[in-house]
Amino acid sequence: MYKLNKQFVSVALGLLMCQSAGAVTLEEATAIQRQLVTLDTHLDTPANLVVPGFDILERHSYGHDFSQVDVPRMQEGALDGGFWAIYSPQGELSKIGYEQSRDTALLRALAIRTMVTANPEIFEFATQASDAQEIKKNAKHIVYMSMENSYPLGTDISLLETFYKFGLRMTGPVHFKNNQFGDSSTDPDGPKWDGLSPLGEQLVVEANRLGIVLDGSHAHDETVKDMIRLSKTPIILSHTGSKAIYDHPRNVDDELLKMLAASGGVIQMNAYSEYLEALPADPERKEAFKGLMKLVKDGSDREIILEKRREIEHEHPAVKASFEVYMKHFLHALKVVGPEHVGIGADWDGGGGVDGMMDVVNLPMITQRLLDEGYSKEDLANIWGANALRVLQQAQDYAANVKAKK
Ligand SMILES: [Zn+2]
Known part of the structure; x- marks a missing residue:
């Protein structure tokens, strides 16, 4: 009897092990993630850089100061870096409004550059798509500069070149409200321009000329369509979700997703709970x-x-959405457009975070889940950075060609 039981136990254990043979542990997922260039395309962390007392080199905790990104946590969560955003709230469409916002944005650009120059052994500033791999090889964190809301450019498109010289490589025309460049997806007054404004069209042309990636996150669907149609190179949605999973203006439907992918663009999955599912009002x-x-x-x-x-x-x-709901958006986008058109932009330090993943420490959960779903290491490499870098490379190749022809 004892012998039989023992046999039974060993068979049962064997079965259990077989069942879990396909499952990847978090440690394994983290180890795999560490081998890849890992970028988040929308880090709102630069806003913290100007907060007195915040030190990016020190470990903070969400529970204590509500920050989500710092060097120790990036290292633990295997995040190499990303696009560090100059965020500007939407203000009045007036000369004074533009000028004030321009000055703040220039200071924010400076704060990003200062973070890098003050810590040359930790960070490295990236301007070319090819820089990311080199910086990772040097065991440093990757800092691309992006802009969320082009409002600070005012009506002077040439100012984009000033920011380009500062290192800007990605910009989105709008934020929560319509502005001089076009319609936002969330303006309570509804669309004003039916997409991009004439000035917004000029912004697309100038971004193409310089080699800056255009970001359609926060833009109205019609604005995104205009950007795809007008831009000579693929656009990015740096932090956006799937409308098929939750019908919110900040998410895009399958038709627009397919249009984006057909033009070579990428969607980077947002972890902003309020855009992932309907949450109870409080x-x-x-x-x-x-x-x-x-x-x-x-x-x-x-x-x-x-x-x-x-x-x-x-x-x-x-009340936050669950990690499972985040992955629903993620897996849906992957199903619709494939792993060459999906990436990660979780809106850290800008309102992102779901239950179980409230800062960058837990990012390997995404890798673990995608491996469990059958995505390959090559797919993971695309999702974690190569897709966004491909779009940047295309923008830079186009700009180089235009320059060479002159
Ligand atoms: Zn945003």
Whole structure:
């Protein structure tokens, strides 16, 4: 009897092992991810660089200061770098509004450059698509510069070249509202231009001439279509989701996804919970945040603001989408356009994060899940960076050709 039981146990164990033979452990996934060039195409982290007391070299925690990216956590989560964004909130379409935003954006560009120059052994600034691989070889973190919302350019398209000289290699025309360049996907007043404005069309031409990738995230579907049609090189959606999974204006439907892929473009999957599924409204939390905003506006001490925020998170915790829901968006896009047209742009430090993946430490969960789904290491290499770099390379090749013909 004892012998039989023992046999039974060993057979059962064998079966269990067979069943899990296909499953990849998180350690294995992390090891594989470390071999790849890993980029997130929308890091809002530069906003933290100008926060007094924030040190990118130190390990922070989301629970303490709500930041999601720093060097120790990038290393733990096997993230080499990405496109570090100059984000500008949408302001008034006036000369004074443009000028103020331009100055802030220039300072933000400087903050990104300073982060690199102050830490030459940790970071390296990238301007060419081919730089990423070299920088990884040197065991440093990769810093491309991007712009979220081209509003700070005002009506002076030539200013794009100034930012290009600063190192800008990707820009999106709009943010939450319509502006001088075109329609946003989320303007409460609805579309104003039915896509790109005439100035927005000039922005596309100038970005092409310089070799800057155009980013259709936040743009209205018609604006994205205009960008695909007008741009001489493929565009990117640096942080966007699948509308088939959740019908939100910040996501794109399958038809637009296919149009994007047919033109060579890529979608980078966003982990912004509110765009991933309908979450229950929490009026008390909203109200509490109003109080917090007042503290920010009054210029209160950062520690006081953080303490208040922690208090709110304790009393009215945020409801986040699950990691599974994030992967639903991801796997859907992969199913529709394939692994050569999908990447990662999780909106870190800009509102991104799902239950179980609230900072970059947990990024290998994505790799683990994609390997489990049967995607190959080559697919992973494309998804983690090669697709975005291909689009940048195409933008740069086009610009070089235009220059050579002159
Ligand atoms: Zn955004």
